[in-house]
Amino acid sequence: MxxxxxxxxxxxxxxxxxxxxQKTVVDKKKVELSSSVNKISSNLSDEIKFKILLNYDKSITDIKIPEIGPLIKGLRIIEPSDKKTKNANRIYLEKIYTLQSDITGTFILPKVIVDYKENNIKKTISTGRIFVEVLAEDEKSDDSLEDIEEIDFIKTIKYQxxxxxxxxxxxxxxxxxxxxxxxxxxxxxxxxxQDLTAHEWVNEALIEFQSKKYLEQAMYKEFYQSLSYIYRGFLSKRFNTNALESTREELLISLNKVEELKSFTDKLQQFFKEDEMAKFADIYPKVETMKSSIFLLNAIVEKTVLLEESQEQEWEEVDE
Structure with a gap:
């Protein structure tokens, strides 16, 4: 066990x-830029929020969101707003243009192009153009329209x-x-x-067991391990039980069905209980009790050997 x-x-x-x-570490880009609108199709009375988001590593220099108000054609800028936040490693910029149209039609919000320096090297990042449709008050929008041109595809991340x-x-x-x-x-x-009967086998096993002198050396756990194996081996061979692989409860149930062992049932139950206590809890009975376990096995062997010999004689007579 x-x-x-x-x-x-x-x-x-x-x-x-x-x-x-293993977590796949995806390096965050040094500079990230995006633009969006709150609605791609609106009516004349609606306000359109054109939002530009820029976030970058603190190591980036000479960077800002450009002023693109003059590039917005056909839409009135009602209220521009700017916002800046920071954390330990990055800076976040946000610019929002609140727009409104006086006429219906389709309008193009321009690309946002940002220049910056990374390690003193000039670089550029940009967004796509956004198409916005303005309808009359009694018209409904077409949800199938796409608003952003030149959208980058989502990158496939390979996991290790x-x-x-x-x-x-x-x-x-x-x-x-x-x-x-x-x-x-x-x-x-x-x-x-070997072609040994159960009693021949147990006698040889007991001779070897006695030669180990477990009790004299106070090797009590080894005493029970070895003697329990001899008990189980003998019972398995003599009565054709699965004693070697059975639990204590399973073994006792099978032995209770053996008529020759009826008088030994209580003592066998006590021995296997002592065996488990010794193996798993290091709790041992008195030495006299351990010696009596050997006498018990000898008594079982002596009683059953006569039955075995008489059975063999009967089988020989039948064969003749």
Missing amino acids: KIAYKIFIIICILFNFGCDS RDYRGFYALFALIILIIILYFLYKKYSQETWEE
Whole structure:
């Protein structure tokens, strides 16, 4: 369970790393200029707001919105206004012409051309012309008309994607799958590669277990890990259960169905509970209690070995 939990945490971390996006930094232009009107089609009594916006980096010099009032033909300038704001890095200029017409027709608002210097190099930026339609009071405007000539197309921004995290996550998943199948193969070969009965296998496992002298060295967690594996291996081989991969609850449910183990049910339940407390909480019973777990396994082995031998004799008689 602890290993699975750690693997899950690693997968989550790598997945998060793989999902991290790199912000594509789009350099803001040193100088930006635009012009617009509040309505492209109006009536004689309406006011038209012609707005010019200019914003630029503080490093730009010799720049301003030019006076284009004399270039506006056919429309009266009622009220011009100017506005200037600043922030840490840029300056924003705004000029608005309030216009009105005395006659109907189509009028052209001129281009706005701004000259400036960037690093002592002269440059120019401009807007497109704007077409404005003025109608009589009883006429309706045509919404299909376009107001600005020479509109710049929206630029396509290419995003840089970082797939390294996904590659690492994919590689980790493949590695986990390989390790899982290797574990399955190893755990099966541990007791299936030799033609040993369940009791022959458990006797050899117990001899090796006793040679480790876990209790003498106060290696209590290792004691339970090793003895629990022997318990589960024996129960799996002797009673054909999935003891090695079952949880404690699943294992006890399957063992309750085995008639030969009815008298050991409570003690088995107590042992596997102690096993989990030792593995996951580092809580251990008294040494005498741990020793009794070995005696319990020996008792189960002794009781079931007679049944196994009698079954083998019956099978031999049937074969004859």
